Amino acid sequence: MTHSPDHPNLLDVEIRDLSHEGDGIGQSEGRIVFVGGALPGERVETRLVGGSRGMLRGELRTLHQASPERRQPPCILAADCGGCSLQHWSDPAQAQWKEQKVQQSLNRLGGISLEVEPILAAEAVLGYRNRAIIPIQWGPNGFKAGFYRRHSHDVVNMNHCLVLDPRLDELIAPLKEDLEATGWAPYNEESRTGVLRHLVLRIGANSGEILLGLVVRDASLDEATVLAEEWMERWPQVVGVVLNHQPKPTNTLLGPHNQLLAGRPWLLERFADRTFQIGLDTFFQVHTAQAERLIPLLRQHLALQPGQVLLDGFCGIGTLSLPLLSPGVRLIGIEQQASSVERARDNARLNGLEQAEFVAGGVDQRLGEWLPMADALLLDPPRKGLSESLCTAIASEAPARVAYVSCNPATLARDLQRLTATGQLKLESVQPLDFFPQTSHCEALALLVSSAG
């Protein structure tokens, strides 16, 4: 790294890695410099735009030496839109970096020396997302809908999103046009005025069914029913339109109350040979084809036999555990979101899986009751991972087989260290998977067994 004598704000930096948000990371006199848009192996001139004493933030000004894996981003908005952070990097380089990221996290954060499996890269690297939650704003030029500019809450107006399923993508522009024509005011985060907060689009990638949603600050949009009915008539693939109320002035995207405007409040999807109802606010993996690749891996490791019990913490609507059930295998799923528990129960019934039971509540509070009877344990927590006390409880109970699906290599590494600390659970393998091409997010599946055999 060198300073330019004439311009103290300009630095030459060598980029060594990427942050979890996809910014290039270099070093300058002991301080870390984050440079948006820069790639590992590159030498760049950056203009400092902020940061604190231990950490600087810079903009990419000049590429002195470009990565051979740099490419023209497929999307014209890639440099501005914060939805994707890695479109300017080749697909194999992205996948390779994600594999290394999982490996390094295990080594450095978890103190685990196991070598991870080669990453399962995605075949569909564009057009894969089955869901979009698109913020709506007023801009100087009028109505805007799109994703936030990086590190900001300023919406970059868009009509097309290349990572979104094309069957949803083609609806964005006409939906925006209709919403603008209503005259409903977009929500303003600062003044906390306006009504329209987000447009939600969801598709069953295998079924083609589409569910639409509008997130509003209050519930006073009676005219929305007319619009919803019009949309269902115009697009037969739309099976329902839902109004979601989010009155809170927070970053939480969806509120707890849903009001059905037209059709039904869920779409039907086929996933791993089972049928699922997916609601507007229930979790479902965004890359359906990649998520389906988990099922044979889980089936093989958990090796469930008649008479055995599978315990699924963080079960959502039962997406990963219902496909694992065969006659005589019992399932206990634990989930804190009430609407997901309702959907999970419906999904079990829909598939004739009466041996599945779903418990409403927090994993920290409820898992302990069921742990002693579990032959196999499946965990798929949100990014923050597991609590320390939960890891301790699982490590001492040590079910025969454990599978941990993670979307955050750092918390996975921390939790694996805790889960294996007593030696009663042994880590067998870690499989990285790319569930989020064009972004820096990474999924991994860790498989553990009880050392008691």
Ligand SMILES: C[S@@+](CC[C@H](N)C(=O)[O-])C[C@H]1O[C@@H](n2cnc3c(N)ncnc32)[C@H](O)[C@@H]1O
């Ligand atoms: C990453 S999703 C996984 C869901 C499911 N395994 C799937 O693949 O569709 C995590 C789920 O855990 C739920 N959840 C988050 N924190 C929880 C907690 N403390 N206790 C129980 N469920 C929780 C969320 O509502 C969400 O449905």
